[in-house]
Amino acid sequence: MRALKMNGTGNAFLLIDARQGPVEVDAETITRWRQSHHFDQVLMLAPSQSGDARYRIWNRDGGEVGACGNGARCAGWYLMRESGKATALLDTAYGLTQARRTADNRVSVDLGPARTDWRDIPLAREMDTIALDYSLTASGLTVSRPGAVSMGNPHIVFDVPDLTGLPVEVLGPMAEYDPLFPDGVNAGFMQIRDRTHIRLRVWERGAGLTRACGTGAAAAIVAGHRKGRLDRQCHVSVDGGDLAIDWKENNHVWLEGPVELEGDVTL
Structure with a gap:
């Protein structure tokens, strides 16, 4: 396991490379890490059969989430630096996504499709998602x-x-x-x-x-x-x-x- 501190435009991450062996992450573990390190999210790279790495995310409160765009840019940069390639393929909760190097220490990532149906958000009841009555x-x-x-x-x-x-x-x-x-x-x-x-x-x-x-x-x-x-x-x-x-x-x-x-x- 290798652990690094990274940030994407100031969004602070603890990046864990767990491709060589499993690492257990739970709310108690994240609470312990927070005592020594500042981060907004924990990112993990794990083995993947379809991408360069499986990409998982936990918020600082210990809850796992499905997407983090700046985290994907950091994870992609790390993988591209390792491979020497200009692209990396992340195996995410919402499918395979590509990261691209655009310049030194700059990365672009495909966040996938924007979804705007009220059930996709999700909302507790039907509303016009262009402008919620809220x-x-x-x-x-x-x-x-x-x-x-x-x-x-x-x-x-x-x-x-x-x-x-x-x-x-x-x-x-x-x-x-x-x-x-x-x-x-x-x-x-x-x-x-x-x-x-x-x-x-x-x-x-x-x-x-x-x-x-x-x-x-x-x-x-x-x-x-x-x-x-x-x-x-x-x-x-x-x-x-x-x-x-x-x-x-x-x-x-x-x-x-x-x-x-x-x-x-x-x-």
């Missing part, structure tokens, strides 16, 4: 009518006029645990600067407020385009830097941005 209020501020998108994990995205002073740390948990979202939800708050550029902050279920969320960036562009406010190709400014999103005509969403290897760690 709102949150905190500190005298109300956000409402978010778009809902599944990128292999559930997202809602609120359009807000200004992120300055918005209490994301309060609003995010309110959405995460709302009964409308039976699997929980990632809550994004998007300030549109123009049709090709947004500012975004995301409260991630099971992880809290992170410096970047790749699937959240993808969901924001899908949600904004469905409302007629964004193009399909956009830059997303997050707390950790900038990401690029390209929502292809075949419905697949590509995420591109920087990765950083911080070094090996001992668990």
